Amino acid sequence: MSLEDVFREEWGRSVAILARATGDPALAEDSVQDAFATALERWGNRPPRNPGAWILTTARNRAIDRIRRDRTLARKTELLARLEQVDVPEEDTSVPDERLGLIFACCHPALAGDVRVPLTLRLVGGLDTGEIARAFLVSEATLAQRLVRAKRKIRDAGIPLEVPAAHVLPDRLGSVLAVLYLIFNEGYSTIVRNELAQEAIRLAKLLAVLMPDEPEALGLLALLLFQDSRRAARLDANGELVLLADQDRALWDQDRIAEGKRMLERALSFRKPGPYQVQAAIAALHAEDEPDWPQIVALYCRLAELAPSPVVDLNRAVAAAMAEGPEVGLALIERVSGLESYHLLHAARADLLRRLDRREEAAEAYRQALELAESAAERSFLERRLAEVTTA
Amino acid sequence: MRYLLLLANTEERIAGWEDLDADGRREAMAEEIPKWNAFFDRVAPNPVGGLQLDLPRTAKTLRDGGLVTDGPYAETKEQIGGYLLVDCESLDEAIEVASQVPVAATGSVEIRPLDE
Numbered sequence: 001m002s003l004e005d006v007f008r009e010e011w012g013r014s015v016a017i018l019a020r021a022t023g024d025p026a027l028a029e030d031s032v033q034d035a036f037a038t039a040l041e042r043w044g045n046r047p048p049r050n051p052g053a054w055i056l057t058t059a060r061n062r063a064i065d066r067i068r069r070d071r072t073l074a075r076k077t078e079l080l081a082r083l084e085q086v087d088v089p090e091e092d093t094s095v096p097d098e099r100l101g102l103i104f105a106c107c108h109p110a111l112a113g114d115v116r117v118p119l120t121l122r123l124v125g126g127l128d129t130g131e132i133a134r135a136f137l138v139s140e141a142t143l144a145q146r147l148v149r150a151k152r153k154i155r156d157a158g159i160p161l162e163v164p165a166a167h168v169l170p171d172r173l174g175s176v177l178a179v180l181y182l183i184f185n186e187g188y189s190t191i192v193r194n195e196l197a198q199e200a201i202r203l204a205k206l207l208a209v210l211m212p213d214e215p216e217a218l219g220l221l222a223l224l225l226f227q228d229s230r231r232a233a234r235l236d237a238n239g240e241l242v243l244l245a246d247q248d249r250a251l252w253d254q255d256r257i258a259e260g261k262r263m264l265e266r267a268l269s270f271r272k273p274g275p276y277q278v279q280a281a282i283a284a285l286h287a288e289d290e291p292d293w294p295q296i297v298a299l300y301c302r303l304a305e306l307a308p309s310p311v312v313d314l315n316r317a318v319a320a321a322m323a324e325g326p327e328v329g330l331a332l333i334e335r336v337s338g339l340e341s342y343h344l345l346h347a348a349r350a351d352l353l354r355r356l357d358r359r360e361e362a363a364e365a366y367r368q369a370l371e372l373a374e375s376a377a378e379r380s381f382l383e384r385r386l387a388e389v390t391t392a
Numbered sequence: 393m394r395y396l397l398l399l400a401n402t403e404e405r406i407a408g409w410e411d412l413d414a415d416g417r418r419e420a421m422a423e424e425i426p427k428w429n430a431f432f433d434r435v436a437p438n439p440v441g442g443l444q445l446d447l448p449r450t451a452k453t454l455r456d457g458g459l460v461t462d463g464p465y466a467e468t469k470e471q472i473g474g475y476l477l478v479d480c481e482s483l484d485e486a487i488e489v490a491s492q493v494p495v496a497a498t499g500s501v502e503i504r505p506l507d508e
């Protein structure tokens with residue numbers, strides 16, 4: 001087992017255990033970081049027999065040192081006593097995984113929405129601040145500052161590092177799932193940030209393992225697996241965007257699809273539908289050789305009931321165009337409101353107008369989409385289409 | 393940890409209360425008191441402290457070290473009418489207590505952890 005494997009496996013766990021014991025995620029993080037730095041110096045090619053226990057013990061001792069050195073700390077004795085009590089399991093046992101509590105703390109609604117994503121990546125995933133800053137295109141100093149404030153807030157406001165009570169769980173789980181989905185989408189939107197998408201899948205798997213009775217956690221995992229299965233087919237050799245219908249299916253990752261289907265089936269067996277399960281079911285239908293469009297339209301209708309949003313209405317319109325023809329889709333798109341500045345609305349409208357051979361209107365819609373699109377791959381796709389409809 | 397719960401009501405509700413005559417106030421109180429009793433019985437049997445304030449119009453604010461102005465310190469849509477000081481295990485527990493305070497349904501409750 002390499003140090004990197006140990007890091008992946010043990011980072012979040014050790015941070016979670018020490019954060020829970022001290023109520024102070026920053027102290028936990030610094031101590032675990034120290035422990036890995038020491039491991040790097042000492043282990044060489046021979047990691048200890050139980051690397052997780054080694055890391056946790058070393059990190060705990062570092063935390064104790066740090067607290068002893070702090071002259072002003074009022075709760076010194078109490079904190080030291082609690083750290084002394086931290087159990088270091090001799091073997092990997094089935095102790096409840098403390099990472100779950102840490103995830104819920106990082107996604108707590110009392111924290112600003114824009115800090116939950118990087119905080120989860122840092123404390124649970126162990127990504128370093130520089131990596132996260134680059135992925136989200138913010139300066140490292142800005143991000144570090146935000147993370148410091150968030151960790152301080154967890155400590156000072158007493159944000160609990162545990163799984164919330166049953167009556168608030170559905171709400172709070174929603175916030176966790178939203179954070180993981182955001183991480184994935186951030187990684188999925190460009191190739192260079194693929195590692196974020198993989199990290200999101202890893203965290204979603206962790207959540208699904210830790211909460212095996214939550215169908216929505218399984219639903220999210222299934223959804224991410226289906227989307228990720230198409231990663232290699234999404235862009236062509238020149239980095240140009242390839243639409244789902246035009247993708248080379250041979251490039252789809254069949255293992256991912258099979259895993260997604262297994263997760264979706266397990267989720268559906270609870271008979272407690274939710275928005276992530278429905279989206280995963282739609283993604284599953286897209287993975288079939290001949291997508292069942294009427295069924296996809298029906299699922300979008302269900303999704304619109306569970307989680308109404310104009311983006312869902314837009315997707316339903318696109319699916320309806322496939323099931324019943326471009327006129328029907330176009331009529332539905334005209335009724336979508338609130339997406340005037342969303343480039344995909346104009347791109348979808350343009351596509352349907354193109355298929356109806358209303359070329360001038362199509363060109364106009366492509367231009368509108370181009371004005372709003374940001375990603376280079378999407379812009380170049382739209383430019384190609386615009387050129388097609390404007391040449392006779 | 394100890395949390396200060398600042399209980400605020402909307403200007404409309406405060407004005408509504410001021411407009412009531414003595415009988416009206418008695419009736420309104422008769423409706424409110426059981427809710428508070430239930431809250432203290434079930435949710436916060438042992439608050440560390442708590443007081444109800446007089447109406448916001450009785451407030452005076454000392455500003456810039458000397459200038460006394462009439463009224464509460466900030467012009468907002470909601471005004472503080474009282475506070476509770478509670479000892480809770482975590483922010484989630486404090487949120488739970490705050491959500492059960494009778495004014496939470498119509499006004500707002502600001503939750504402030506003490507710096508200690």
